[in-house]
Amino acid sequence: MEKKMQATTPSSLASVANGREQRVPGTNLLGTGLETRGVHAWFGKKHVLSDVSLDFAAGTVTALIGPSGCGKSTYLRTLNRMHEFIPTAALAGEVLLDGQDIYAPGTDVTKIRLRVGMVFQKPNPFPSMTIGENVLSGLKLAQLKKSNTDELLESCLVRAGLWSEVKDRLGEHGGALSGGQQQRLCIARSLAVEPQVLLMDEPCSALDPGSTFRIEETISELAKSMTIVIVTHNMQQAARVSDYTAFFLSDGGPGVMVETAPTSKIFSSPTDKRTEDYVTGRFG
Amino acid sequence: MTLLENQPAAIPAPREITTKPRVSDQIFRAVVTVGGMSSLIILGLIALFLSLKGINVLRIEQLSFITESKWEVLQDAEGKIAESTFGLAAMLIGTFLSALIAVIVGVPIAVLSALYLTFYARGSAKKLLVSLIDLMAAFPSLLFGFWGFIVLMGSAEYWAKLLNKYLGFIPLFDVPAPIFERSPFIAGLVLAILIIPIVTAISREIFDQTPLDRIQAAYALGASKLSMIRAVVIPYGRGGVVGGAMLGLGRAMGETVAVYTVLNVVYQINWQILFGAGGNVASLILLKFGEAGPQEVDALMAAGLVLFLLTLIVNAISDILINRFGRRGR
Amino acid sequence: MTQTITPKPQTPWAVTIQQRLSTAGLITLGALLAGVAVKTTGLSGKLGFAAAFFFISTLLIFIQQFRLRDLAAAKDSLLSSLASLAIVLTLIPILSIVATVVSKGYKGIHFGMFTNDMTMASVNDPVNAGGLLHALVGTILMVGGALLVSFPIGLLTALYLTEIRGKLARPIKFLVQAMSGVPSIVAGLFILSILVIPVTQELNGLMGSLALSILMIPTIARTAEEMLLLIPNDLREAGVALGATQWRTVSGVVVPAAKSGLVTAVILGVARIIGETAPILLVSGGADALNFNPATGAMGSLPFYIWKAFLTGGTEEAYSRAWGGMLILLILIVVLFGLARYLSGRKVG
Numbered sequence: 030m031e032k033k034m035q036a037t038t039p040s041s042l043a044s045v046a047n048g049r050e051q052r053v054p055g056t057n058l059l060g061t062g063l064e065t066r067g068v069h070a071w072f073g074k075k076h077v078l079s080d081v082s083l084d085f086a087a088g089t090v091t092a093l094i095g096p097s098g099c100g101k102s103t104y105l106r107t108l109n110r111m112h113e114f115i116p117t118a119a120l121a122g123e124v125l126l127d128g129q130d131i132y133a134p135g136t137d138v139t140k141i142r143l144r145v146g147m148v149f150q151k152p153n154p155f156p157s158m159t160i161g162e163n164v165l166s167g168l169k170l171a172q173l174k175k176s177n178t179d180e181l182l183e184s185c186l187v188r189a190g191l192w193s194e195v196k197d198r199l200g201e202h203g204g205a206l207s208g209g210q211q212q213r214l215c216i217a218r219s220l221a222v223e224p225q226v227l228l229m230d231e232p233c234s235a236l237d238p239g240s241t242f243r244i245e246e247t248i249s250e251l252a253k254s255m256t257i258v259i260v261t262h263n264m265q266q267a268a269r270v271s272d273y274t275a276f277f278l279s280d281g282g283p284g285v286m287v288e289t290a291p292t293s294k295i296f297s298s299p300t301d302k303r304t305e306d307y308v309t310g311r312f313g
Numbered sequence: 314m315t316l317l318e319n320q321p322a323a324i325p326a327p328r329e330i331t332t333k334p335r336v337s338d339q340i341f342r343a344v345v346t347v348g349g350m351s352s353l354i355i356l357g358l359i360a361l362f363l364s365l366k367g368i369n370v371l372r373i374e375q376l377s378f379i380t381e382s383k384w385e386v387l388q389d390a391e392g393k394i395a396e397s398t399f400g401l402a403a404m405l406i407g408t409f410l411s412a413l414i415a416v417i418v419g420v421p422i423a424v425l426s427a428l429y430l431t432f433y434a435r436g437s438a439k440k441l442l443v444s445l446i447d448l449m450a451a452f453p454s455l456l457f458g459f460w461g462f463i464v465l466m467g468s469a470e471y472w473a474k475l476l477n478k479y480l481g482f483i484p485l486f487d488v489p490a491p492i493f494e495r496s497p498f499i500a501g502l503v504l505a506i507l508i509i510p511i512v513t514a515i516s517r518e519i520f521d522q523t524p525l526d527r528i529q530a531a532y533a534l535g536a537s538k539l540s541m542i543r544a545v546v547i548p549y550g551r552g553g554v555v556g557g558a559m560l561g562l563g564r565a566m567g568e569t570v571a572v573y574t575v576l577n578v579v580y581q582i583n584w585q586i587l588f589g590a591g592g593n594v595a596s597l598i599l600l601k602f603g604e605a606g607p608q609e610v611d612a613l614m615a616a617g618l619v620l621f622l623l624t625l626i627v628n629a630i631s632d633i634l635i636n637r638f639g640r641r642g643r
Numbered sequence: 644m645t646q647t648i649t650p651k652p653q654t655p656w657a658v659t660i661q662q663r664l665s666t667a668g669l670i671t672l673g674a675l676l677a678g679v680a681v682k683t684t685g686l687s688g689k690l691g692f693a694a695a696f697f698f699i700s701t702l703l704i705f706i707q708q709f710r711l712r713d714l715a716a717a718k719d720s721l722l723s724s725l726a727s728l729a730i731v732l733t734l735i736p737i738l739s740i741v742a743t744v745v746s747k748g749y750k751g752i753h754f755g756m757f758t759n760d761m762t763m764a765s766v767n768d769p770v771n772a773g774g775l776l777h778a779l780v781g782t783i784l785m786v787g788g789a790l791l792v793s794f795p796i797g798l799l800t801a802l803y804l805t806e807i808r809g810k811l812a813r814p815i816k817f818l819v820q821a822m823s824g825v826p827s828i829v830a831g832l833f834i835l836s837i838l839v840i841p842v843t844q845e846l847n848g849l850m851g852s853l854a855l856s857i858l859m860i861p862t863i864a865r866t867a868e869e870m871l872l873l874i875p876n877d878l879r880e881a882g883v884a885l886g887a888t889q890w891r892t893v894s895g896v897v898v899p900a901a902k903s904g905l906v907t908a909v910i911l912g913v914a915r916i917i918g919e920t921a922p923i924l925l926v927s928g929g930a931d932a933l934n935f936n937p938a939t940g941a942m943g944s945l946p947f948y949i950w951k952a953f954l955t956g957g958t959e960e961a962y963s964r965a966w967g968g969m970l971i972l973l974i975l976i977v978v979l980f981g982l983a984r985y986l987s988g989r990k991v992g
Contacts, residue, residue, distance in 0.1 A: 067650070069649065069650060069652070071652040076649070079649070109533065110656065111529065111532065111533060113654070113656040114529070114532070116435070118654070119652030119653060119654050120652065120653060120654070120655070121650040121651065121652060121653055122650070132655040132656070133655075134655065134659065137712050137713075137716070138656065139535045139536065139537055139715070139716075140535070142532065142533055142534065142535040143534075143535040146533065146534070147533040149526060149529065149530065149533075151526060153524075153526040153527055153529075153530045155527060155530070155531075155544060155545065155548075156527075156548075157544075157548035157549070158544075166531075166534065166544065167534040167535065169540070169544070170531055170534050170535060170536035170537075170540040170541070170544055171534065171535040171536060171537075171540070171715065172537075172540065172713075172714065172715040172718075215530070218534065219533070219534065222534060222535060334888075334889070335888050337888055337890045337891075338888045338889050338890050340890075341888075341889060341890035341893070342807055342889070344799065345799050345802045345803045345806070345807055346803060346807065346809065346811075347799075348795065348796055348798075348799020348800055348802070348803065349799055349800045349802070349803025349804065349807070349809075349811070349815050350811070350815065351796045351799070351800060351860070352800060352815060352818040352819045352821075352822045352860070352861070352864070353814070353815065353818050355822065355857060355860070356818060356821060356822055356825075358833070358837065359825070359829065359830075359833045359857075362833060362836040362837045363829075363832060363833065363836055365836070366836040366840070421729070422729045422732050422733060423729075423733070424729075425725055425726050425728070425729030425730075426726070426729040426730045426732075426733045428722075428726050428729075429726035429727060429729060429730045430730070432726075433723060433726055433727070434730075442730065442734075444984065445734070445737055446733065446737070447980075448737075448976075448977065448980050449736075449737045449740075451914050451915070451976055451979075451980055452740065452918070452973070452976065453917070453918020453919065453920070453946065453972065453976070454827075454918070454920070455918060455920045455946055455949060455950065455969075456740060456744070456918065456969060456972075456973065457740075459949075459953060459965070459969065460736075460739070460740045460743055460744075463743070463747075463962075464739060464740075464743050468689075468690075471688065471690070472690065475690070506736045509733055509736075510733075513733065537715050537716060537718075537719040538719055538722065538723070539715075539718055539719040539721075539722040540715065540719075542722070560824070563824045564824070566826075567824070567825075567826025567827070567828070567829070568826070569826065569827060569828045569920075569921040570920045570921055570950070574953070574954075595826055595828045595921070598828055598832065599828060599921060599924065599925075602924075602925060610835075610840070613832070614832055614835075614836055617828065617829050617832035617833075620826055620828075620829055621825065621826070621829045624824050624825065624826055624829075625821055625824070625825075627824070628820065628821050628823075628824035629817070629821060631824075632817055632820045632821070
C-alpha cells in the first residue's frame with residue numbers, strides 16, 4: 030500500500046483507493062446498516078441541508094467530503110440524533126437503522142445513541158475520570174451492566190490501537206495523554222457500548238500525521254465489524270480509508286449531496302462536473 | 314544544500330523593550346493604582362480601627378471573649394458601671410447555628426434550582442425565572458425579616474411543632490418549654506430564603522460554563538440527562554458550587570436585621586433550634602448598641618471585629634474555591 | 644433534476660402533546676391521591692398535602708418511565724422531579740413576598756405621603772397622618788453622597804484591574820470580593836469607630852453615606868470591571884496606534900464606550916444600598932423631620948422609616964405604614980433593576 034505523499038490528482042487518489050486491500054465484510058457484523066431517505070435539516074428558518082438520501086451498507090466505510098459549510102457535519106449529527114440539541118434545529122425525512130426510523134415517535138433516543146456512536150473532531154475524554162474509567166464510561170452513563178469489564182476494557186483499547194501504550198497506566202487521568210492518544214481513547218470509549226455504526230467527525234483534523242496514520246489503521250480494522258461514516262476535509266484520507274465517498278456541496282443555499290460512488294470511481298471518473306472540479310482542486 | 318551543514322548561528326537574546334511613559338500617563342497610573350488599592354486600604358482600616366476600639370476589652374477578657382458566654386454590664390447603686398463581663402460565645406454559637414440551618418436548607422434548593430434553570434428551562438420561561446431570581450437577590454434584608462415575621466412565622470412555628478413532635482427525641486429538636494416562635498430555626502429559614510437567590514445565581518453561572526464538548530460526548534454515548542449531569546457537570550462545577558455555598562454562608566453569618574426582626578434576641582446559649590431564644594453576633598450588636606456606655610461600645614467593637622474576621626475568612630475560602638476551578642481548566 | 648417540493652421542517656424529538664397530557668394526568672392523579680392520603684392518614688394541613696402530592700406524583704412518574712423505557716430513564720425522572728420541586732420552592736417565597744408587600748403596602752400609601760414628614764405624627768396614627776418625605780429625601784441624599792465617594796473609587800479600582808493590570812491585580816480582585824462580604828453592621832461600626840466617636844460625635848447623614856459607600860464600592864467595582872472587559876481590545880489598540888497616551892485612550896475611548904455599562908454599575912450599586920438598614924441605624928440616627936443637611940443632625944431614610952414603624956409601633960396602622968414604606972422601597976428597587984437590565988442589554992456604547 031502506498032502511503033507516501035502524492036500529488037492531489039484524481040488518478041493518483043484513485044490509485045491509492047484501488048491499491049488498498051479491498052474489504053470483505055466480516056461475519057461479526059452488527060445489524061444491516063444505516064440508510065437515510067430525503068433528509069433535510071434547518072436551523073430556525075435557515076435551510077441547511079437538502080434531500081440527502083444515502084445508503085451505508087454494513088461493514089463499509091463511507092467518507093463524506095466537500096468544502097466547509099456545506100452541511101456534512103450537520104448531516105452526520107442527524108444520524109445519531111445529536112442534531113436536535115441545537116435549540117432551533119428541525120428536520121425532515123427518515124433515518125433508518127436496520128430498517129427502523131430512528132426519529133419515529135416513541136423511540137428511545139438513548140438507545141439509538143448506543144447503537145450509533147460518535148467520535149468528535151476535538152478529543153474530549155472526561156478529565157475527571159481515569160483512562161480506564163473513560164473507556165468504560167459509556168457503560169456507566171447508559172447504566173448498562175456488564176460482567177467482564179476488564180476484558181471489555183482491554184479489547185476496546187486494543188481495537189483502538191492504544192492498549193500497548195496505556196496498559197500500565199490505566200489509573201492515570203484522561204487528560205495526561207497526547208492529542209492522538211486522547212482521540213484513540215475516545216474511540217475506545219465509543220467502542221465499549223458496542224455500536225453497530227461509528228460516526229467520525231473529522232477525527233484527525235486536530236492531530237499530527239503520525240497519529241492520523243494510526244487512527245486510519247484503526248478505522249480499517251474497525252470496519253470489519255461495524256459501519257463507519259467519516260466526515261473529512263482531506264481527500265487523501267478519504268482515498269486511504271473509505272470504500273464509498275459522498276460529495277457534498279452548497280451554493281449558498283442548503284447543502285446537497287451531489288454524488289456518491291465507490292471511492293476509486295469518484296476520484297477517477299466522477300459523474301458530476303462539480304465533483305470533478307472539487308477533486309481536481311479547482312475549488313474548495 | 315549546504316545550508317543544513319552550516320553550524321546554526323547562536324540565537325540572540327531577546328531585546329529588552331522599555332518605554333518611558335509620559336508624565337500624564339505616570340500621573341494616570343499613579344491615581345488609578347491608588348484608587349485600586351482602596352479596597353486594601355479600607356479593609357485594613359476596618360481591621361485597624363475595630364481593633365483599636367476593642368483592644369481594651371479584648372485585653373481584659375482575652376480568649377474568654379470568644380469562649381465565655383456572659384454579656385453583662387452591672388451597675389452599682391448610683392447607676393455607674395461597676396463591673397462588666399463580655400463573652401461572645403452564646404452569640405457565636407447562634408451565628409453558626411442559624412447560618413448552618415440556612416445553608417443546609419437553602420443550598421440544596423439553590424443548586425437544584427440552578428440545575429433546573431440550566432438544563433431544563435427553555436426560552437422565555439427561562440429568562441423570566443432568571444430575572445425573577447436575580448431580582449430577589451436585590452431585595453433588602455429588612456424585607457425578608459419583615460416578611461418572615463409577619464407571613465412565615467405562622468407556618469414555620471407549625472413545622473417546628475411537627476419537628477418537635479416526631480423528632481423531639483433528638484436533643485437538637487427538643488425544647489425546654491413549648492415556645493416555638495422567634496426561634497433560631499425560623500431565623501435559619503428566613504436566612505435560607507435570603508441566600509437562595511445568590512447561591513442559585515452563582516451555581517447557574519458555573520453550570521452554564523460546563524464545556525459543551527464534554528456534555529455532547531456524554532450524550533453521544535447514550536447518557537440520560539441525569540447521567541450526563543453526574544458525569545460531567547458535577548465534577549466540573551463542584552468546586553465553584555461549594556464556593557457559592559460558602560458565599561451564602563458568609564452572608565447568613567453577617568445578617569443583622571433579617572435575624573433581629575425574627576429572632577427573640579436573648580443572651581443565652583441555645584442549641585435547641587426550635588426554642589424561641591438566641592441570637593447572632595450582628596443582632597447582638599444592634600440590640601445593645603442603643604444603650605451602651607463607652608465600655609460596652611468598645612466591647613461591641615470587639616464583637617464587630619470578630620464578626621469581620623469570621624466573614625473575611627469564609628469569603629476568602631469561597632473566593633478561592635470559585636476561582637480555582639477556572640484556573641485548573643477542568 | 645426534477646424540482647422536489649421541500650418538505651416542512653419538523654421536530655420529531657420534541658415533547659408531544661400526548662406526553663404532556665400523560666404527565667399532567669399523572670400529576671393530577673397525584674394530587675387526588677394526596678388529597679385522599681390527607682383525609683385518611685394523620686397527614687394534615689398544607690404541608691401534609693404538599694409533601695404527599697410531591698411524593699406520590701414523583702412515584703407515579705417514576706413508575707411510568709420505568710415501564711415505558713427503563714430504569715435509567717426512571718432515575719432520570721427523579722432528578723427532573725426534584726429540580727422542578729426546587730424551582731417551585733424558590734419561587735414561592737418570591738411571589739409571596741411581592742404579593743404581601745403589594746397587598747399590605749397599598750393600604751399604607753396615600754397622596755400626602757410624599758409631602759409630609761413625621762414630625763407631627765406618630766407611627767401609630769392613622770396612615771393619612773404624616774408621610775415619608777423626610778425618608779425619601781434622606782435616602783436620596785445619603786445614597787447620593789455614597790455615590791460621590793463610591794463611584795470614583797469603584798471606577799478607579801475597575802480601571803486598575805482592566806487597564807493597568809499590574810502585579811497587584813489578583814490580590815486586589817480578591818480584596819474587592821472580600822470587601823463585598825463585609826457585613827453591613829460592621830460597615831456601620833467602622834464609621835463609628837473612625838469618625839463618629841473620635842471626631843464628629845454626631846450621627847448624621849454624611850456618616851450614613853460613608854458607611855453605605857463601603858458596601859457600594861465593591862458592587863460598582865465588580866460591575867464596572869465586567870463592563871470594561873466587554874470593550875474589545877481593538878478599540879484600545881486603535882487609540883494607542885494613533886499615538887494617544889494610555890490616559891487619553893482610557894478617558895477618551897474606553898470609558899465613553901463603556902458609558903452604559905458604567906451607568907449600569909451605578910444603578911446596581913444604588914440598588915444594593917438603598918435598602919440597607921443596619922449601618923443607618925448605627926450612624927445616622929433616625930429623624931422624623933425633614934433634613935436637607937447631611938452634615939448636621941440625624942437624617943431619616945426609607946429603611947429607618949420602615950424600621951421605626953414596624954418595631955416601635957404596635958398597631959395595625961403602624962404595620963400598614965411600615966408596609967407602605969416597604970412598597971415604595973420595593974418599587975424603587977424594581978425600577979432600578981429594570982433599568983439596569985435594559986441598559987446592559989444595550990452593551991457597548
